Amino acid sequence: MSLVAGVVAVQGDVEEHASAIERTAESRGYEVDVREIRESGIVPACDLLAMPGGESTTISRLVHSEGIAPEIVAHVEAGKPLLATCAGLIVASRDAADDRVDELELIDVTVERNAFGRQKDSFEAPLSVDGLADEDPYPAVFIRAPAIEAVGSADVLASWDGRPVAVRDGPVVATAFHPELTPDSRVHGLAFFDNEAAFVPSLENTVR
Ligand SMILES: NC(=O)CC[C@H](N)C(=O)O
Secondary structure: OEEEEEEEOOOOOHHHHHHHHHHHHHHOOOEEEEEEEOOOOOHHHOOEEEEOOOOHHHHHHHHHHOOOHHHHHHHHHOOOOEEEEOHHHHHHEEEOOOOOOOOOOOEEEEEEOOOOOHHHOEEEEEEOOOOOOOOOOEEEEEEOOOEEEEEOOOEEEEEEOOEEEEEEEOOEEEEOOOHHHOOOOHHHHHHHOOOOOOOOHHHOOOOO
8 A cells, every 4th residue: 555645845844744754654554655745736646745844934925836725725625634734834724914924724723923932932842632642742842833823613632831732623633843853753643544534545445
């Protein structure tokens, strides 16, 4: 069984997501072909997608100018899984409160960019995340992270400092932190293989 995974690669920490996806798929016994997405035409062939951290205004501008944005929307509308992290969460949100971000409106949340204070620009926190394979705390790395300010129909999976930092909205799982930067692949596992609301075409008719 070989899966096709896409990592939105217009900007941001692409390699780390590609490695995390390979690790996660292998641990589940699947082969995976990871494709870096810098142009339109690749997303429709993908079973699952990651939109990484980086600089959200740049990622937003390029996914629109390259014609990738409507393909990501169609992927999610088809029920296929998307993991959106940090800047990816900002771009996928309903409202990022910044005119330079043209949101994809895939997650019913409002976010505030760079919301965790200056002394906390970068930090690691042990999080309790709903839906992970076990209950051990998840080592979450935050780098100039956004906060999720208002949650509509999305489910909150984890909070830190009284604010939601991981959510699920149908086939989309999104985090304010960077699950691709730690060897712990449970968040990728949740987003791609354990989300009952998501459909992975290549795994249809296989026992997960
Ligand atoms: N690590 C990140 O992805 C940071 C996101 C960045 N602060 C932004 O708003 O685009």
